[in-house]
Amino acid sequence: MSAAAPLIGVLYTGGTIGMQSRGGHLAPSDDLVRTLHATLQAMHGDHPQWRITALRPPIDSANAGPATWHAMAEAVLAHADAGCDGVVVLHGTDTMAYSGAALAFLLHGLAVPVVLTGSMHPATEPGSDAWPNVQGAVAALREPGAKGVRLHFAGRSLSAVRCTKWRSDGLDAFAERARPDVQAGTPRVTAAAPWRLRLRWAPRRVALLALHPGFAPETLDALRLAGVAGCVLACYGSGTAPTGHPAFVAALRRARDAGMVLVAVSQCPEGRVQIDTYEAGQRLREAGVIDGGAMTSEAALGKLHALLAAGLGEPDCQHWLRQDLCGEL
Missing domain, CATH: 3.40.50.1170 (L-asparaginase, N-terminal domain)
Incomplete structure (x- = not known):
């Protein structure tokens, strides 16, 4: 200053x-x-x-x-x-x-x-x-x-x-929330954002869904039909979801087929998502859900919105959701 x-x-x-x-x-x-x-x-x-x-x-x-x-x-x-x-x-x-x-x-x-x-x-x-x-x-x-x-x-x-x-x-x-696996004093290595600072943004609709026992898969269909472009799924623990229910997995696939970008974060206040740990999580990846790592729900929603508002397509969103831009991962 x-x-x-x-x-x-x-x-x-x-x-x-x-x-x-x-x-x-x-x-x-x-x-x-x-x-x-x-x-x-x-x-x-x-x-x-x-x-x-x-x-x-x-x-x-x-x-x-x-x-x-x-x-x-x-x-x-x-x-x-x-x-x-x-x-x-x-x-x-x-x-x-x-x-x-x-x-x-x-x-x-x-x-x-x-x-x-x-x-x-x-x-x-x-x-x-x-x-x-x-x-x-x-x-x-x-x-x-x-x-x-x-x-x-x-x-x-x-x-x-x-x-x-x-x-x-x-x-x-x-x-x-602490950054898992990062010791105090460790320099933060971040990537440059894939957009210009003064970009002409085109805001897109994003959503945050907290999974819970008895979750209705039709909720995902409603978001898809409403034109929501991206959704953060607040999953259990290290990234599990009711993937043993075919209707839930089918709703995920319909959302993905419609171009909706899906990213998983954890409902837990500490730790991170690792969706390959459990079979129930691995099925999320197979349905096209992106591992959000240690992002908070708030950071995941803001980042997903920015990526979509910048006009990035689904493959680019997948790539940049895995890159640390501001210390969010």
Whole structure:
């Protein structure tokens, strides 16, 4: 980051941090934007300078989706084009891990760092965690060597492609999943993304399905008929599924024959998928499901969306899902 008077971009998207009570319920509000500049200056003085923008209208992050991811990516790029040395994205906690992962791929190669943060309590509430989180996010942007997309929450800086919302209460709502088989301090080797940073994206529909006992294969057919282009299957353990049921395997094959890209991840909070371990998993591979390794559900969904939105065909998607772009594997 520049040594003199750095310019920090702040993008407000909504979320609890800016909510106000309406009819007895917390709801998105624009009010935070009106006071944000003064509050930031009071916290940090005149160094750095600030460039503040907002998505309109602000949303509860439960309503975020691929269109929101692309709107955020465009807004971050606009901050970078305006000379910002880093960008803080204020976001609701419920889908922050999804948005962070998606932005990590959509903004792959961006020269300035991006940090998402938010809060479990509105900024106007006494004792809120909002301002400590914002202050920490700004500090994370200014750390030497800061790059890529990260989350900052409850005093911790987290990988955008390795974290998940772990708790619905308490201030330490996020946890970062360790990368299996990677020792601390080991340099991360990642590949260049197969798209340009300022690609003209063509968003595609993606889905996440958690398998469970009694899973209805017709669910996959419904996604196929609805035009869903890619699906993340949250499987059991190291990558097993009810492949002993012919109807389930047949539904997988129909999806694959229709061009749907299928990738398996584990429902477990630790470990990885290795779908060749069990016969029930091997049948997934035979049906055309891709092994997602140690990707989180959030990272797998964001990466699959980016690959499809970049216009990559099914064979290329298969290849790049196996390549580590941001540390997601």
